Amino acid sequence: MEPSELVARVDFEDDVTEEEAERHTRELRLLLEDLDVDEVRAAEGMAASGTRSADPAILAGAVLVTGALLKPVLAALVSLVGAWIEQSGQRSVTVELGESKVTVQGRVSSAEVEGIVRALRADGSDAEPGAGAA
Numbered sequence: 811m812e813p814s815e816l817v818a819r820v821d822f823e824d825d826v827t828e829e830e831a832e833r834h835t836r837e838l839r840l841l842l843e844d845l846d847v848d849e850v851r852a853a854e855g856m857a858a859s860g861t862r863s864a865d866p867a868i869l870a871g872a873v874l875v876t877g878a879l880l881k882p883v884l885a886a887l888v889s890l891v892g893a894w895i896e897q898s899g900q901r902s903v904t905v906e907l908g909e910s911k912v913t914v915q916g917r918v919s920s921a922e923v924e925g926i927v928r929a930l931r932a933d934g935s936d937a938e939p940g941a942g943a944a
Contacts, residue, residue, distance in 0.1 A: 814880040814907065817853055817912060818842070820871025821901040821913075834898050835871045841890050847877035871903075881908070884927045892918040905930060 820838065822831055835852065842850045853872035877883070884907075891903045891914050904917040907930045914926065 813848060813876050813878045816875040816880055816887070817906040818873045818875065818887075819853075819904045819906070820873075821904065822871060823878070826900070829857055830887060831871060834872065837898065838871070838891075838903075839873050840895055841877055841894055842873060842887065845875070845877075845883045845886055845890070847875050847880060847883060849876040871900075881931060884930055885923050888912075888914060888918060888923050888926045888930075892916055892923075905933075 818838065820831075822834065826834070839850050839852065851874055853874035874898065875887070887891045888905065891905065894912065895903060896917045897899075902913050904911060905926075910930045910932055912926050912929045918926065
């Protein structure tokens with residue numbers, strides 16, 4: 811079975827320094843490593859436009875999650891990301907799986923997690939549910 815790849819991209823608050831962005835990205839990566847996935851690492855070379863660093867992947871907060879059985883852990887991943895946003899005080903995290911993309915904006919309820927997971931499992935659909943406040 812070919813491993814799936816998921817990208818979690820952090821949208822930091824405007825006043826975040828490069829050092830804070832690195833720390834937040836590292837904290838998110840460590841949380842995601844607790845999931846039953848093959849690998850979690852910084853997504854080098856996947857920078858968002860407008861970054862301010864020589865290493866834009868760290869500043870952009872892009873984390874790559876790889877696993878042969880990635881879809882079964884999506885609910886846990888979405889819940890973790892929502893809790894992390896609330897704890898870290900950052901704006902949001904956009905989760906991309908294949909052609910599907912969903913933006914999580916804070917702690918999410920069980921019903922919201924289910925909706926986000928459905929959107930991520932659908933091929934080619936973009937969805938941005940109002941998943942809580944940051």
